[in-house]
Amino acid sequence: MAKEQRIKLSVNGRTYEKNVSVRQSLADFIREELNLTGTHLGCEHGVCGACTVLLNGRSARSCLTLAVQADGAEIVTVEGLGAADGTLHPLQDAFHRNFALQCGYCTPGFLITALELLRQNPNPSEEEVREALSGNLCRCTGYQAIVDAVLSMAGKPLA
Amino acid sequence: MKPVSFDYCAPQTLDEALDALGKGGPSASILAGGQSLMPMLNMRVARPALLVDINRIGSLARLAPAPDCLSVGALVRHADLLANAEIRRGWPLLAEATSMIGHPAIRNRGTVCGSVAHADPAAEHPGVLLAMDATVVIASASRRRELPAREFFVAMLTTALERGEMIVELRYPRLPAGTGTGYVEVARRHGAFAIAGVAAALTMRDGVCQSARISVVGVNDTAFRAEAAEAALRAKNLGAAEGARAFAAAAREVAAVVNPIDDVHASSSYRRHLAGVLTQRALEKALARAGGN
Numbered sequence: 001m002a003k004e005q006r007i008k009l010s011v012n013g014r015t016y017e018k019n020v021s022v023r024q025s026l027a028d029f030i031r032e033e034l035n036l037t038g039t040h041l042g043c044e045h046g047v048c049g050a051c052t053v054l055l056n057g058r059s060a061r062s063c064l065t066l067a068v069q070a071d072g073a074e075i076v077t078v079e080g081l082g083a084a085d086g087t088l089h090p091l092q093d094a095f096h097r098n099f100a101l102q103c104g105y106c107t108p109g110f111l112i113t114a115l116e117l118l119r120q121n122p123n124p125s126e127e128e129v130r131e132a133l134s135g136n137l138c139r140c141t142g143y144q145a146i147v148d149a150v151l152s153m154a155g156k157p158l159a
Numbered sequence: 160m161k162p163v164s165f166d167y168c169a170p171q172t173l174d175e176a177l178d179a180l181g182k183g184g185p186s187a188s189i190l191a192g193g194q195s196l197m198p199m200l201n202m203r204v205a206r207p208a209l210l211v212d213i214n215r216i217g218s219l220a221r222l223a224p225a226p227d228c229l230s231v232g233a234l235v236r237h238a239d240l241l242a243n244a245e246i247r248r249g250w251p252l253l254a255e256a257t258s259m260i261g262h263p264a265i266r267n268r269g270t271v272c273g274s275v276a277h278a279d280p281a282a283e284h285p286g287v288l289l290a291m292d293a294t295v296v297i298a299s300a301s302r303r304r305e306l307p308a309r310e311f312f313v314a315m316l317t318t319a320l321e322r323g324e325m326i327v328e329l330r331y332p333r334l335p336a337g338t339g340t341g342y343v344e345v346a347r348r349h350g351a352f353a354i355a356g357v358a359a360a361l362t363m364r365d366g367v368c369q370s371a372r373i374s375v376v377g378v379n380d381t382a383f384r385a386e387a388a389e390a391a392l393r394a395k396n397l398g399a400a401e402g403a404r405a406f407a408a409a410a411r412e413v414a415a416v417v418n419p420i421d422d423v424h425a426s427s428s429y430r431r432h433l434a435g436v437l438t439q440r441a442l443e444k445a446l447a448r449a450g451g452n
């Protein structure tokens with residue numbers, strides 16, 4: 001039972017194999033070992049949602065997941081949404097058009113959470129959008145523009 | 160906000176996990192969904208020497224609705240219950256309460272058994288477990304035992320689990336025909352822990368209450384069954400006027416036995432008031448859903 005373990009996982013379609021300390025969070029691993037700093041840490045106890053990533057297709061708090069637990073998993077972070085040439089994902093474009101971000105700190109978590117919602121429910125009601133986003137905190141926008149951005153994607157293709 | 164150093168193992172079988180838990184002694188902890196334990200580790204409120212991660216034990220993900228009983232294994236997530244149409248139909252109280260837990264990312268990871276083991280006084284699952292007279296199946300490396308829900312919750316965050324033991328399964332009986340259920344709570348916002356919540360089930364025949372079950376969360380140091388309020392409803396005709404009177408009496412019984420705390424979310428007297436009002440609302444919902452019985 002070592003304090004270090006070797007893990008192999010896919011992040012945004014690319015495979016990585018690294019030694020990790022077993023107490024390192026998936027969030028710190030993504031930010032510090034992979035230099036993917038789009039995943040933000042607001043609270044480190046599950047409350048703010050800024051660190052939300054997709055873990056095997058489902059949203060998860062990367063601050064509440066250990067990196068070792070992601071051994072063998074497929075992770076998608078905000079960097080995995082847009083195209084390699086910098087073209088925004090349609091959902092990112094909707095955030096842009098609707099002024100759904102100001103400082104941008106919360107945005108990666110909102111995008112991942114909204115993406116999961118729209119994949120499960122392509123035509124959500126406003127109430128469903130608000131419920132799905134209830135675990136993500138934004139200190140700037142007042143939420144309305146974020147809700148509008150997600151609603152503007154109703155029925156539209158996600159890729 | 161980083162955990163203290165610990166050892167970690169992720170066994171593939173239940174036997175290996177129980178063995179590791181037994182050998183780890185008092186400083187070993189099960190890691191299930193991590194949605195309560197990881198915050199405590201990050202804040203260093205919990206400092207286990209060993210984490211036994213059960214997430215790789217496929218057999219524990221068993222979720223099996225059967226004619227008389229629903230089995231929920233230790234790796235069944237809140238979201239798994241909500242995604243299952245048979246559970247929404249056959250165990251509507253469980254589904255309704257689960258929909259109020261946290262947010263999508265929390266429900267994707269957090270487990271039902273983890274919530275019961277954690278025994279937060281404001282959590283939904285302990286209330287449902289009690290209201291349904293469910294059974295907690297417990298195992299350690301040396302033995303297996305079953306406890307009725309009513310013997311499981313001891314005090315705030317404290318259960319009847321002994322050293323080296325874990326919950327392997329919860330069994331929720333199917334409630335009798337003619338039963339309607341309702342779960343209601345008041346929280347600061349959707350997904351926050353309840354300030355107070357009430358689960359109710361009424362079994363009706365020809366407008367007369369055959370049995371009533373009421374459990375309350377968020378107001379005492381554990382979830383509890385409001386037995387005096389249940390007794391006040393038994394054998395009562397619950398027609399329009401009589402029903403309203405009987406429900407008001409049940410609400411008074413509940414308000415009389417709660418001993419709520421004062422904190423930043425709500426005062427003690429507000430929680431007491433809520434416990435009564437929510438009892439009435441949960442009973443009204445349950446009665447409406449008991450339908451033509």
Ligand SMILES: Cc1cc2nc3c(=O)[nH]c(=O)nc-3n(C[C@H](O)[C@H](O)[C@H](O)COP(=O)(O)OP(=O)(O)OC[C@H]3O[C@@H](n4cnc5c(N)ncnc54)[C@H](O)[C@@H]3O)c2cc1C
Pocket residue numbers: 045046047135188189190191192193194195196197198233259260261262265268269270271272273274276277281282283284320324325326327350351352353
């Ligand atoms: C932002 C946020 C909001 C939340 N909102 C709510 C809410 O509204 N309502 C609510 O009820 N909960 C809420 N939760 C908590 C969530 O429901 C957790 O999933 C649950 O409390 C614990 O389950 P877990 O599987 O995550 O357990 P873990 O965090 O892995 O473990 C919790 C504790 O239980 C022990 N344990 C876990 N599984 C077992 C087992 N099978 N046998 C014995 N011991 C075990 C662990 O050792 C640990 O001590 C919230 C959490 C967060 C982060």
Ligand code: FES
Pocket residue numbers: 040041042043044045046047048049050051052061062063064
């Ligand atoms: S940093 Fe993970 S939820 Fe706030």
Ligand code: FES
Pocket residue numbers: 100101102103104105106107137138139140141
């Ligand atoms: S845009 Fe600043 S926190 Fe949301």
